[in-house]
Amino acid sequence: MTAMRSETSQEAPDLLPLLRDALDRGDPVRLAEVLSGYRTQALLEHWYELDAEERERVLSTLPPEAGAELLSNLSAEEQPEVLQGLTPPQVAGVLEELSPDDLADTLQALEAYDREQSEEVRGLLDPGTLAVADALTGYDEEEAGGLMTPEFISVRATMTGAQVMAFLRRAAPDAETIYYLYVVDAEQRLKGVLSLRQLIVSDPEQRVQEMMNPDIVSIHTDTDQEEVARIMADYDLSVLPVLDGDDRLVGIVTVDDVLDVVTEEATEDIHRMGAAPIDIDYARASPWLLFRKRSSWLILLVVSMTLTFNVINHYEDLIVELAILAAFIPLLIGTGGNVGAQVATLVVRALGTRELELRDYFKVFWKELKTGLLLGLAFGAFMTGYVYFFQDEPLVAVALGITMVLISLCANLVGASLPFLFRRFGIDPALTSSPGITTVMDVVGLLIYFRVVIWVLEPLLTGQPATPLP
Amino acid sequence: MTAMRSETSQEAPDLLPLLRDALDRGDPVRLAEVLSGYRTQALLEHWYELDAEERERVLSTLPPEAGAELLSNLSAEEQPEVLQGLTPPQVAGVLEELSPDDLADTLQALEAYDREQSEEVRGLLDPGTLAVADALTGYDEEEAGGLMTPEFISVRATMTGAQVMAFLRRAAPDAETIYYLYVVDAEQRLKGVLSLRQLIVSDPEQRVQEMMNPDIVSIHTDTDQEEVARIMADYDLSVLPVLDGDDRLVGIVTVDDVLDVVTEEATEDIHRMGAAPIDIDYARASPWLLFRKRSSWLILLVVSMTLTFNVINHYEDLIVELAILAAFIPLLIGTGGNVGAQVATLVVRALGTRELELRDYFKVFWKELKTGLLLGLAFGAFMTGYVYFFQDEPLVAVALGITMVLISLCANLVGASLPFLFRRFGIDPALTSSPGITTVMDVVGLLIYFRVVIWVLEPLLTGQPATPLP
Numbered sequence: 018m019t020a021m022r023s024e025t026s027q028e029a030p031d032l033l034p035l036l037r038d039a040l041d042r043g044d045p046v047r048l049a050e051v052l053s054g055y056r057t058q059a060l061l062e063h064w065y066e067l068d069a070e071e072r073e074r075v076l077s078t079l080p081p082e083a084g085a086e087l088l089s090n091l092s093a094e095e096q097p098e099v100l101q102g103l104t105p106p107q108v109a110g111v112l113e114e115l116s117p118d119d120l121a122d123t124l125q126a127l128e129a130y131d132r133e134q135s136e137e138v139r140g141l142l143d144p145g146t147l148a149v150a151d152a153l154t155g156y157d158e159e160e161a162g163g164l165m166t167p168e169f170i171s172v173r174a175t176m177t178g179a180q181v182m183a184f185l186r187r188a189a190p191d192a193e194t195i196y197y198l199y200v201v202d203a204e205q206r207l208k209g210v211l212s213l214r215q216l217i218v219s220d221p222e223q224r225v226q227e228m229m230n231p232d233i234v235s236i237h238t239d240t241d242q243e244e245v246a247r248i249m250a251d252y253d254l255s256v257l258p259v260l261d262g263d264d265r266l267v268g269i270v271t272v273d274d275v276l277d278v279v280t281e282e283a284t285e286d287i288h289r290m291g292a293a294p295i296d297i298d299y300a301r302a303s304p305w306l307l308f309r310k311r312s313s314w315l316i317l318l319v320v321s322m323t324l325t326f327n328v329i330n331h332y333e334d335l336i337v338e339l340a341i342l343a344a345f346i347p348l349l350i351g352t353g354g355n356v357g358a359q360v361a362t363l364v365v366r367a368l369g370t371r372e373l374e375l376r377d378y379f380k381v382f383w384k385e386l387k388t389g390l391l392l393g394l395a396f397g398a399f400m401t402g403y404v405y406f407f408q409d410e411p412l413v414a415v416a417l418g419i420t421m422v423l424i425s426l427c428a429n430l431v432g433a434s435l436p437f438l439f440r441r442f443g444i445d446p447a448l449t450s451s452p453g454i455t456t457v458m459d460v461v462g463l464l465i466y467f468r469v470v471i472w473v474l475e476p477l478l479t480g481q482p483a484t485p486l487p
Numbered sequence: 488m489t490a491m492r493s494e495t496s497q498e499a500p501d502l503l504p505l506l507r508d509a510l511d512r513g514d515p516v517r518l519a520e521v522l523s524g525y526r527t528q529a530l531l532e533h534w535y536e537l538d539a540e541e542r543e544r545v546l547s548t549l550p551p552e553a554g555a556e557l558l559s560n561l562s563a564e565e566q567p568e569v570l571q572g573l574t575p576p577q578v579a580g581v582l583e584e585l586s587p588d589d590l591a592d593t594l595q596a597l598e599a600y601d602r603e604q605s606e607e608v609r610g611l612l613d614p615g616t617l618a619v620a621d622a623l624t625g626y627d628e629e630e631a632g633g634l635m636t637p638e639f640i641s642v643r644a645t646m647t648g649a650q651v652m653a654f655l656r657r658a659a660p661d662a663e664t665i666y667y668l669y670v671v672d673a674e675q676r677l678k679g680v681l682s683l684r685q686l687i688v689s690d691p692e693q694r695v696q697e698m699m700n701p702d703i704v705s706i707h708t709d710t711d712q713e714e715v716a717r718i719m720a721d722y723d724l725s726v727l728p729v730l731d732g733d734d735r736l737v738g739i740v741t742v743d744d745v746l747d748v749v750t751e752e753a754t755e756d757i758h759r760m761g762a763a764p765i766d767i768d769y770a771r772a773s774p775w776l777l778f779r780k781r782s783s784w785l786i787l788l789v790v791s792m793t794l795t796f797n798v799i800n801h802y803e804d805l806i807v808e809l810a811i812l813a814a815f816i817p818l819l820i821g822t823g824g825n826v827g828a829q830v831a832t833l834v835v836r837a838l839g840t841r842e843l844e845l846r847d848y849f850k851v852f853w854k855e856l857k858t859g860l861l862l863g864l865a866f867g868a869f870m871t872g873y874v875y876f877f878q879d880e881p882l883v884a885v886a887l888g889i890t891m892v893l894i895s896l897c898a899n900l901v902g903a904s905l906p907f908l909f910r911r912f913g914i915d916p917a918l919t920s921s922p923g924i925t926t927v928m929d930v931v932g933l934l935i936y937f938r939v940v941i942w943v944l945e946p947l948l949t950g951q952p953a954t955p956l957p
Contacts, residue, residue, distance in 0.1 A: 058721050182687070189688050196666050196683070213666070213683060217652070218659045250750065251528050253743045255725060272742050273723045276749065280720065283753035284836055287760065291832025291921055292825060299837040300847070304857035311829055311858070312865060318825050319866055322818045323873060329814035330877075336813050340806045343813035344799035347820055347929045348792045354824075355762060355788050355922040359781055362761020366754055367769040377770070387774035388781070395782055396789055403793060407800075451761055451921035452825040459817045 033063045040071050048078050057086040064091075065300055073102025076111070085114035088123065092298060096123050097130030105134065109141035116193065118166045118274075120146065121153040153268075161245050162238035164278070165259045165268030168193045171201045174208055174226035178219050181211070193271060197256045200229050205265040207233060207258055235260050238267065243282050246275045247371060286369055289447035290362065292318065318456050325350075328463040335467065339477070341408065342470060345417055348400075350462035353424040354455030356392060357432030360385060361454050364436045365446045378437045382430070389429025390422075397422035416473035423469065424462045431457060503533045510541050518548050527556040534561075535770060543572025546581070555584035558593065562768060566593050567600030575604065579611035586663065588636045588744075590616065591623040623738075631715050632708030634748070635729045635738030638663045641671045644678055644696035648689050651681070663741055667726045670699050675735040677703060677728055705730050708737065713752050716745045717841060756839055759917035760832065762788065788926050795820075798933040805937065809947075811878065812940060815887055818870075820932035823894040824925030826862060827902035830855060831924050834906045835916045848907045852900070859899025860892075867892035886943035893939065894932045901927060 032055050039048040052060070052075065060075070067075065076084055076099055088096055088111060100108050108127075112120055128135040139147060149167055156162025170192045172181050181198065189195045198216070200209040209229035219228045235258045236245055249257060255272040288294050295302075295310045302310075329336070329346070336343050364381065367373040373381065401418030408414060432454050436446035502525050509518040522530070522545065530545070534557075537545065546554055546569055558566055558581060570578050578597075582590055598605040609617060619637055626632025640662045642651050651668065659665045668686070670679040679699035689698050705728045706715055719727060725742040758764050765772075765780045772780075799806070799816070806813050834851065837843040843851065871888030878884060902924050906916035 056722075061721075186688050189684050195687070214659050217665070218656055246746070250743075250746045251531075252526075255743060272746065273720075273725060276716070276720045276742065276746060279746065279749045279753070280840065283749070283757075284840065287753070287757055287836045288832060290757065291760065291829055293829045293832045295833065298842065299833050300842045304854050304861065307854070307858045308861040308865075312862060315822070315825055315829065315862065315866070316869075319818070319822050319869065322821050325817035325821070326814050326873075326877070329817070330811070333810050333814065336806070337810045340803050340810070340813075341800070343806050343810075343816070344796050344803065346813070346816055347795035347799070347933065348789070350817060351792050351795070351926060351929050352785070352789050354925060355785055358922050358925075359761055359763045359785065362758060362763045363765065363769050366757045370750065370754065372768065372770045384772075384774050384777070388777045391774065391778040392782060392785065395778075396785070399786075399789065403796075407796070451925075452828050455824060455828075455921075455925060456821060459821050463817065 032059050033066065036060075036063065036067075036075075040067075040074065045078060048074070052079055052083070057083055057090070060087060061090050069098065070102070072099050076100075077103050077107055081110040081114045084111040085119075089115060089119045093122060093126040095301075097127045097134075100127065100134070101131070105137040105141055108134070108138045112138065112142060113146060116166055117146070117149045117168060118153055118164065120150040122158070122163075124150060125154060156238055159242050160238065161236045161240040161242065161257075161259050161270055162268075164242055164245065164270045164274050165238070166193045166271070167268045169197075169199055169258070169266070169269040170195055171199045171205075171266060172211065172225055174200050174202070174224070174229065176225050177221065178216055178223050178225075178228065179221035181216060181225060182221065185213075193269060194256055197269075199258055199266055199269075200225055201266050205267075207235060207260060207264070207266045209233060210258070233258065236270070237261070242275075242278045245270055246279050246282070249275050250279075286365070286445075286447045289445060290365060290450050292450040292452035294448065314452075318452055321456050322459060324460045325463055328460065328467070332467045335470065339413075339474070341413070345404070346463070346466070349417075349420055349424055349466055350459045352396060352421065353428040353458035353462040354451075356389070356425050357428035357454040357458045358451035359432070360388075360429050361432035361436055361449050362451065364433050365449060368436055368440055368446045375437065375440055378434075381433055381437070385429050385433040386426075389426040392429060393422035393425035396425050412474055412477060416470050419473065420466050420469045423465050424458070427461060427465065428454075428458045431461065502529050503536065506530075506533065506537075506545075510537075510544065515548055518544070522549055522553070527553055527560070530557060531560050539568065540572070542569050546570075547573050547577055551580040551584045554581040555589075559585060559589045563592060563596040565771075567597045567604075570597065570604070571601070575607040575611055578604070578608045582608065582612060583616060586636055587616070587619045587638060588623055588634065590620040592628070592633075594620060595624060626708055629712050630708065631706045631710040631712065631727075631729050631740055632738075634712055634715065634740045634744050635708070636663045636741070637738045639667075639669055639728070639736070639739040640665055641669045641675075641736060642681065642695055644670050644672075644694070644699065646695050647691065648686055648693050648695075648698065649691035651686060651695060652691065655683075663739060664726055667739075669728055669736055669739075670695055671736050675737075677705060677730060677734070677736045679703060680728070703728065706740070707731070712745075712748045715740055716749050716752070719745050720749075756835070756915075756917045759915060760835060760920050762920040762922035764918065784922075788922055791926050792929060794930045795933055798930065798937070802937045805940065809883075809944070811883070815874070816933070816936070819887070819890055819894055819936055820929045822866060822891065823898040823928035823932040824921075826859070826895050827898035827924040827928045828921035830858075830899050830902035831906055831919050831921065834903050835919060838906055838910055838916045845907065845910055848904075851903055851907070855899050855903040856896070859896040862899060863892035863895035866895050882944055882947060886940050889943065890936050890939045893935050894928070897931060897935065898924075898928045901931065 035051045039051045064072065076087065079087065091099065112123060115123060124135065127138065153167070168191060170185065170188050172184065185195055196213045198211045198213065199207060200211060202208055209231040210233050211225055211229040215228050234248060234252050234254060236248065237260050245257065249272055257270045258266055259268040259270060261267045292314045293311060294314065297306065297310065364373065397418040400421040401414045404417045405411065405414035435449045435454065439446045439449055505521045509521045534542065546557065549557060561569065582593060585593060594605065597608065638661060640655065640658050642654065655665055666683045668681045668683070669677060670681060672678055679701040680703050681695055681699040685698050704718060704722050704724060706718065707730050715727065719742055727740045728736055729738040729740060731737045762784045763781060764784065767776065767780065834843065867888040870891040871884045874887045875881065875884035905919045905924065909916045909919055
């Protein structure tokens with residue numbers, strides 16, 4: 018492979034037909050040959066087009082390093098499945114090539130799936146590797162402890178540049194990064210950081226303490242991964258040192274792990290906001306799994322929405338007398354839902370990126386009071402004109418216009434307030450969700466509608482007295 | 488500053504009261520003293536709590552390096568505003584400290600805002616710095632060319648390790664990263680990459696061509712920034728070389744720039760899915776600006792929703808005869824909207840992260856046909872039971888149950904299909920949006936509802952003949 022590869026590998030023939038051919042022929046040598054010509058990433062792009070048995074055959078054919086790279090890109094649910102087709106020595110060979118943080122995750126997944134295979138594999142792993150991985154197992158996967166690797170390079174403040182350089186040459190192959198060296202004291206407490214860049218431009222006889230930067234941004238093992246990503250982005254850092262409860266340096270988090278976190282967290286937020294808080298790979302999920310995961314939220318919304326039936330049913334006499342009132346229901350409550358979902362989206366995202374904090378609530382409330390009034394007046398004017406055009410009945414037109422103003426204003430305030438309320442009580446603001454806001458505004462919108470209609474149209478309603486409010 | 492700083496700077500006293508005090512006293516020496524004790528990031532956290540005049544005073548008090556760091560964290564709209572309070576030499580001093588890509592963006596923003604100040608400042612900048620920045624101005628901000636910096640280090644394949652090391656010591660201070668060295672030929676064509684790690688562990692007499700990795704992942708100046716982020720995450724890379732149309736190396740993109748891109752793109756997707764495709768900082772926007780940006784989408788939705796009025800109006804006779812039918816409208820069409828918004832959320836995100844591609848459409852269609860049928864049957868059974876309980880009228884209960892099955896199924900297929908349709912025609916799938924799907928399903932749901940009611944309830948409807956379908 019001496020050719021330069023551009024981003025889409027357009028120059029190389031497509032992997033899938035070659036792979037399929039080799040798999041169909043059942044020729045392991047040909048399969049190995051095909052696989053050796055492609056990056057792991059190319060293989061991953063077609064991974065889900067292979068069946069379970071084919072995936073096992075591919076993994077057992079790959080050299081251990083490539084197998085490890087492939088494995089580390091699979092989800093914790095899938096890893097043990099695909100390892101089933103390998104012999105324990107093959108599994109151990111692949112696992113030895115994983116970084117300690119990935120190894121810890123994979124071992125946990127394997128143990129939960131097949132305790133026997135897990136025990137056998139553990140017996141074949143290097144005890145040192147195993148100990149490092151096991152030390153990481155105790156941490157929460159969503160916190161810095163679960164993201165970090167213990168493979169950092171630490172040096173002492175009294176070493177000279179030349180000594181550090183000599184040490185680096187030996188330590189480099191095993192470290193996750195050699196571009197930041199951490200200066201610790203005898204108790205493993207972090208005293209400073211020395212970049213390789215600084216080391217290279219400094220006099221080799223200078224001591225670390227004179228070259229290092231003592232002003233360090235660090236995190237703790239229990240720092241939430243979202244916070245880790247935010248600190249890294251805010252301070253433009255590519256590595257963060259992780260301290261334990263006694264402020265001793267125990268690991269580092271690198272930016273490539275955080276890049277995945279940002280994407281995962283965005284997916285989580287997006288799913289929650291669409292009332293689909295589902296932690297599965299969509300492409301892999303079966304209809305039955307999707308039904309089970311999706312229906313819990315939808316059922317909650319359907320049941321809540323029966324309230325709309327009760328409201329309308331309560332005002333049935335009004336509709337019997339003036340059936341045209343029913344025809345405006347979807348337009349009115351739908352607009353309320355859209356206004357509320359739109360503002361909730363803006364506020365949820367601003368809370369998520371820390372552009373807004375809890376203390377900003379009153380500022381947001383005032384802003385959205387004004388914005389909601391502007392939107393309400395615009396839609397109210399439209400509504401009045403529209404109804405007048407279709408009904409030629411000024412009082413109905415006025416009632417509908419007033420309803421639209423009030424619904425828009427109310428939806429705007431509800432949509433802006435609920436995310437703050439959720440955050441206040443420690444619930445993810447994204448769980449307010451567009452469908453959730455829509456459902457709330459359906460009920461609230463109907464109550465506003467009928468109240469305004471009774472108030473404005475009383476002179477028109479002569480047949481029966483209007484039903485009093487509940 | 489020798490104290491170690493933890494992520495939240497809890498140990499240091501809060502910056503805001505100190506800053507406010509210094510600003511109120513109007514004492515520039517005290518202000519400089521306060522600012523020198525804090526990182527730029529701490530200042531940015533309170534930035535929007537200062538008024539315009541205070542921001543100008545803070546910026547003109549900061550040393551140029553800190554001012555540049557602050558400036559590069561502000562939006563293109565705000566940069567020229569805050570620079571207004573500085574003299575042209577002060578502006579030039581700050582701008583000289585920006586990296587070339589940031590300088591190019593800021594100069595463009597300044598020129599658009601105040602041509603006169605821009606000309607004066609350009610006259611004061613170093614001509615070399617200016618030329619590098621101007622060369623970057625031609626690129627689209629959302630493509631690799633707009634993200635890249637030309638400050639990479641390139642070496643020749645024939646150099647020895649020791650020669651490269653000596654060259655590095657001189658070049659290090661100006662380069663964006665020294666951890667990846669790019670090997671180019673006389674035509675500036677990329678031949679390989681040499682990591683500083685490899686260089687350090689290799690024999691100093693070895694030549695670059697023997698140490699370098701010839702297998703390079705690269706991008707072009709017109710590669711979209713989302714694609715850049717995806718390649719970096721997929722290949723676990725922290726730097727990507729950027730080539731021009733003639734495959735010459737012209738710059739590098741580093742992962743810290745891409746981290747911001749991922750967050751920005753997620754915000755864009757989230758906003759679009761909430762029908763709030765707004766490219767402004769929410770916290771800074773005035774109610775009037777929010778009204779203008781938000782109303783265009785809402786007006787489109789309101790106008791589309793007048794169709795619901797027309798459908799219901801068309802079937803007015805039906806409602807006059809059986810008013811209870813109106814009471815189920817929000818429950819039925821709301822559920823359709825929720826089902827559709829939920830599945831659209833899953834599909835839009837999976838398309839965005841490339842978990843799904845256009846070619847997966849039929850697979851998704853079949854999957855959602857089954858999932859939609861399961862959801863429909865569950866909600867249909869609930870609806871039939873609910874209506875029977877409230878109405879004690881089996882035929883109405885059956886009609887409503889059938890409607891619910893059909894609406895759920897239809898919403899699921901529409902929600903899963905529209906994002907693919909948008910992608911097919913080169914529109915961002917996120918623009919389908921939850922409110923958009925809800926609006927479509929309001930209209931479609933009503934058409935299904937009345938059609939089913941007429942079909943099932945025909946024996947009950949004796950007063951007037953049911954209105955024929957349009």
